[in-house]
Amino acid sequence: MxxxxxxxxxxxxxxxNETVFRLTQERFASLLADHADTDHLMDRLMAAERRNLDHYGFGIKGFVLSMIETAIEVTEGRVPAGIIAQLLEEGREMLCHPVxxxxxxxxxxxxxxxxxxxxxxxxxxxxxxxxxxxxxxxxxxxxxxxxxxxxxxxxxxxxxxxxxxxxxxxxxxxxxxxxxxxxxxxxxxxxxxxxxxxxxxxxxxxxxxxxxxxxxxxxxxxxxxxxxxx
CATH class of the missing domain: 3.40.50.1000 (HAD superfamily/HAD-like)
Incomplete structure (x- = not known):
């Protein structure tokens, strides 16, 4: 037919699209370098994204929430407010990225x-x-x-x-x-x-x-x- x-x-x-996410992940790893090595951090982030898909869906906003959740986890709740603010700013930059x-x-x-x-x-x-x-x-x-x-x-x-x-x-x-x-x-x-x-x-x-x-x-x-x- x-x-x-x-x-x-x-x-x-x-x-x-995914290149923008990868760049943000690299910045995320740099921000949390004092709390977790990159491989472990990425594994924890992937696990957070997987379990959050049903709640937040696909896209940048859910990704940012998963980064924040991961930051809280790897720092055992002691993530500095400045890092949270920076992650939110990274999300805003992603939402303004050129096509x-x-x-x-x-x-x-x-x-x-x-x-x-x-x-x-x-x-x-x-x-x-x-x-x-x-x-x-x-x-x-x-x-x-x-x-x-x-x-x-x-x-x-x-x-x-x-x-x-x-x-x-x-x-x-x-x-x-x-x-x-x-x-x-x-x-x-x-x-x-x-x-x-x-x-x-x-x-x-x-x-x-x-x-x-x-x-x-x-x-x-x-x-x-x-x-x-x-």
Whole structure:
């Protein structure tokens, strides 16, 4: 069946995102260097992020709260107020960070917008994702925008029915096997994995190699050609 609708992930598919988090983690490690070594601190931070996802969701605000929680833990409740203030400032800087498009992203989206319905399907904080989309210059190219708390087969089913001809005639591309590829395939769409330079550990999952509708590309520049071959 011809693909008529294409879903795009946003963070680390269209623009850099995880690099901003990694820079903040480095500053976090520097601030807490007198209280914990970097590896131990990062392990504790990852554990905090994992258990807080159901409470805070995805995005910068939840990340900052997890850093503060980790700082309290590793200092046994004695973290200086100045460090807490600095972590809050780091979060504000993240929320103001410029949007840096990934190579080939703009050309890919503009090209496919001429022939297909495009839907942005992304997780994260509503205000931050809206800000990044506006700054990206790509917003007007999408026929639909879905900013969701999580990505599940039901989310993809609804999005592709609302903005297209259903999941069977849709394709989802993104850098997360766990969120962008597997649930889209389970909904009946094509799932295309486009790996990012830095992968967040909580988004990793084995590739569904046996799935007939699974594909992998190394750059978005290859997406139009892949779609034409399906």
């Amino acid at each position: 011809t693909v008529t609708t294409i879903g795009f992930d946003a963070d680390d598919t269209l623009w850099h 840096d498009l990934l190579p080939g992203a703009e050309d890919c989206v503009r090209s496919l917008a001429e022939t297909h319905r495009l839907v942005l399907i992304t997780k994260g904080d509503l205000l931050d994702q809206e800000r990044k989309l506006a700054l990206s210059g790509l917003g007007d190219l999408f026929d639909g925008i879905e900013i969701v708390s999580n990505k599940t087969p039901a989310i993809y089913t609804r999005a592709f029915e609302m903005h297209g001809d259903g999941a069977a005639r849709a394709l989802m591309v993104g850098n997360s096997m766990k969120s962008d590829v597997i649930p889209a395939i389970e909904a009946g769409a094509w799932g295309v994995f486009c790996p990012s330079e830095i992968q967040w550990a909580l988004e990793a999952a084995p590739a569904p190699e046996a799935a007939p509708r699974y594909r992998r590309i190394e750059t978005l520049a290859l997406l139009p050609g892949l779609i034409a071959s399906l």
